Amino acid sequence: MKRENILLGHGSGGKLSHDLIDKLFMKYFDNEILASQGDSSILEVGSQTLSFTTDSFVVSPIFFPNGNIGNLAIAGTVNDLAVSGAKPLYLSAGFILEEGFSLSELEIIVKTMAEDAKKAGVKIVTGDTKVVERGHADKIFINTSGIGILAENRKGISSGEDIRVGDKIIINGAVGDHGMAVMAARNELKINSEIKSDCAPLNGLIDVAFEVTDKIKFMRDATRGGLSSVLTELFERKSFGVEIMEEAVPVHDNVSGMCELLGFDPFQVANEGKVVMVVDADAAEDVVAAMQKHKYGKEAAIIGEITGTHAGKGWIITSIGGKRVIDMLSGEQLPRIC
Amino acid sequence: MKRENILLGHGSGGKLSHDLIDKLFMKYFDNEILASQGDSSILEVGSQTLSFTTDSFVVSPIFFPNGNIGNLAIAGTVNDLAVSGAKPLYLSAGFILEEGFSLSELEIIVKTMAEDAKKAGVKIVTGDTKVVERGHADKIFINTSGIGILAENRKGISSGEDIRVGDKIIINGAVGDHGMAVMAARNELKINSEIKSDCAPLNGLIDVAFEVTDKIKFMRDATRGGLSSVLTELFERKSFGVEIMEEAVPVHDNVSGMCELLGFDPFQVANEGKVVMVVDADAAEDVVAAMQKHKYGKEAAIIGEITGTHAGKGWIITSIGGKRVIDMLSGEQLPRIC
Numbered sequence: 120m121k122r123e124n125i126l127l128g129h130g131s132g133g134k135l136s137h138d139l140i141d142k143l144f145m146k147y148f149d150n151e152i153l154a155s156q157g158d159s160s161i162l163e164v165g166s167q168t169l170s171f172t173t174d175s176f177v178v179s180p181i182f183f184p185n186g187n188i189g190n191l192a193i194a195g196t197v198n199d200l201a202v203s204g205a206k207p208l209y210l211s212a213g214f215i216l217e218e219g220f221s222l223s224e225l226e227i228i229v230k231t232m233a234e235d236a237k238k239a240g241v242k243i244v245t246g247d248t249k250v251v252e253r254g255h256a257d258k259i260f261i262n263t264s265g266i267g268i269l270a271e272n273r274k275g276i277s278s279g280e281d282i283r284v285g286d287k288i289i290i291n292g293a294v295g296d297h298g299m300a301v302m303a304a305r306n307e308l309k310i311n312s313e314i315k316s317d318c319a320p321l322n323g324l325i326d327v328a329f330e331v332t333d334k335i336k337f338m339r340d341a342t343r344g345g346l347s348s349v350l351t352e353l354f355e356r357k358s359f360g361v362e363i364m365e366e367a368v369p370v371h372d373n374v375s376g377m378c379e380l381l382g383f384d385p386f387q388v389a390n391e392g393k394v395v396m397v398v399d400a401d402a403a404e405d406v407v408a409a410m411q412k413h414k415y416g417k418e419a420a421i422i423g424e425i426t427g428t429h430a431g432k433g434w435i436i437t438s439i440g441g442k443r444v445i446d447m448l449s450g451e452q453l454p455r456i457c
Numbered sequence: 458m459k460r461e462n463i464l465l466g467h468g469s470g471g472k473l474s475h476d477l478i479d480k481l482f483m484k485y486f487d488n489e490i491l492a493s494q495g496d497s498s499i500l501e502v503g504s505q506t507l508s509f510t511t512d513s514f515v516v517s518p519i520f521f522p523n524g525n526i527g528n529l530a531i532a533g534t535v536n537d538l539a540v541s542g543a544k545p546l547y548l549s550a551g552f553i554l555e556e557g558f559s560l561s562e563l564e565i566i567v568k569t570m571a572e573d574a575k576k577a578g579v580k581i582v583t584g585d586t587k588v589v590e591r592g593h594a595d596k597i598f599i600n601t602s603g604i605g606i607l608a609e610n611r612k613g614i615s616s617g618e619d620i621r622v623g624d625k626i627i628i629n630g631a632v633g634d635h636g637m638a639v640m641a642a643r644n645e646l647k648i649n650s651e652i653k654s655d656c657a658p659l660n661g662l663i664d665v666a667f668e669v670t671d672k673i674k675f676m677r678d679a680t681r682g683g684l685s686s687v688l689t690e691l692f693e694r695k696s697f698g699v700e701i702m703e704e705a706v707p708v709h710d711n712v713s714g715m716c717e718l719l720g721f722d723p724f725q726v727a728n729e730g731k732v733v734m735v736v737d738a739d740a741a742e743d744v745v746a747a748m749q750k751h752k753y754g755k756e757a758a759i760i761g762e763i764t765g766t767h768a769g770k771g772w773i774i775t776s777i778g779g780k781r782v783i784d785m786l787s788g789e790q791l792p793r794i795c
Binding site for chain 1 (some may be wrong): 486487550558562592730793
């Protein structure tokens, strides 16, 4: 390890995060399951195939337009399970609370979690609470881990092993809303943007897509690091490339405006209710049409495709026909976005 | 909720923790699995019975005699699974790091976790890392969640449904070491006590006990809140009582000395390598003998029994024949002990 201390960028979901995973966690925790590096791990337990995932939530502020840390804690883990192809079943909830944190705010968060778990059809079955002295945490951190069950015909999704040239890339709606909503909610900015977090559990939407076709070959939720990180994970070290049509990617006007103002790339801003899918070209339009009928997929669109050229690389084709490279965030622009 | 803010005692594993669980988490997260309130939840997933648990670790200091937060993160979760009767298989690891935390210390902790996972026969299969700004966490917090598989003949252990009057209560060794070792390691105390944490994964020891008998009816690891909390959970709201012979409970001299000095009850001090078992009277001596041959059970002993009198209550019989009530810690004596 060249750097001697942890930087905010190590938690960005971008290059520094990937470095830390490769050079430290993979080095010591090395095993074939972890090595697959999906957002969930796929486990054979007796005769069942399970999906297992964990996520800690440290968002600041803990309340933001259209959500709070409790919504994230459910959606984040449900989505990690759902994009692995699993049916999410059970969640754990681990709370780290700062001494002096408001019990009424805790109650709102816990209530939110219970409601969202119910909506997503999962049960919170085990938990833990730790309290640290005032000034040694920031109000509340939540870890949720989750277990889902994987159907036989969805086992290849996590690895994307069936992806072929010509497959279409789909997203279920606009990018950047969550990151910019949280950013705007930070006191120091006092921006009245009306941007709302897109935070949502996506398992229902994903089920709708699978009702249309079983030719969904890869899914990933675009959280920290945004669409760019997901696409990079998709093409990195692969024998294919990725081409994205910039104009096809939905971005709300207020989000693109705020990104421009603050110098962010909306493709690199976190989402909490967006899934990127790779789908067989024959089925892509049907999947988009089905998603558009679902409340979390109204703006679903085909945004690009898998190409046989520039293997291991991704390009964004701009509206004037130019090209730019798809790249992961290298530092940290938005600490504690989830 | 009467109190308006979170107190350190809400994380003690004692009365305030139980209040928070009953009045907030159980109220909203209510379901039949969570309601069983074991350290692990027992899940029917397809044809498998799984055990699932979560624990966050916030110990301070992160390095202490005979261990670090990494040892706790593995042992704590492995033990929660093992005492539910399950064979621990897979762990997740979620890190919350403070900006500026030393990468070399992180490497030591991660290496410790890898080594202990290997010793315990479990794999770390999924993870997550978040970084918060300097001053918004304290170096490192770790959450581990775990999945184990439960054999048909061990399903009743978690609930203790087979406990009968006359059953013996066993512990695998001395109480209070972990709590006092961490306490002594705190800079402000500068106590050179030579007390070492008992932190250890107990699944191997528990397997040894099951090789002797299948008449083990209840197990619980005595962590936060110590032996007293486990015993209280054992007899509370039950049709039987508990009687403990004070002299039979192993307590190391340096631990009892330090407890006396600081005003602690060693029965209420945290352990990280102690399991309390309820075993059929016929099998109890054999279990103790087998445990004593294992490195984590050298001081194993029968410490008391299940009684038909004083249902729902526990008594400690002192060396002079007196009785005192077994009671849970009501406040918080030792914050951030695990």
